[in-house]
Every structure is written in structure tokens, then in C-alpha cells.
Amino acid sequence: MPTPEKIEKLALPAGEPVMILKRRTFTKDHVPIEFAYGVHAARRFEWSYSFPLPD
Structure with missing residues (x-):
């Protein structure tokens, strides 16, 4: 949960x-x-990553 600041x-x-x-x-x-280092409002943010996997 976020701080008051x-x-x-x-x-x-x-x-x-x-x-x-x-x-x-x-x-x-x-x-x-x-x-x-980032702090993001949970309802306004989404992460998606794609990484190729070596054989």
C-alpha cells in the first residue's frame, strides 16, 4: 500500500x-x-514482457 506522500x-x-x-x-x-524504480497506480498500469528463449 502506498505512503501518504x-x-x-x-x-x-x-x-x-x-x-x-x-x-x-x-x-x-x-x-x-x-x-x-517505479511506483504505479495498480488500476492504471499493466506490464507485458516478451523474451525470446534460446534453444
Whole structure:
């Protein structure tokens, strides 16, 4: 559940949950190249990922 600060910043109604995205991306040599942290209103956000699988 969101903090009062997040409720205000996201203009959430009372009791609305949030989804938190934490993502780290690395090169094939394990060097970090990206960090993402996002807080999203659950009813307004959807994730969809597609990854090819190696044989």
C-alpha cells in the first residue's frame, strides 16, 4: 500500500494499491547498466514482457 506522500503525488483514491517496479539490467559480462524504480497506480498500469528463449 502506498505512503501518504505517494497517495498525494499519484492522486490515488483511499485504499488504492500500487505496483512497484524494481529492475536492474546487466551486460553479458555482468556489468550493471541500468537501474529502474517505479511506483504505479495498480488500476492504471499493466506490464507485458516478451523474451525470446534460446534453444
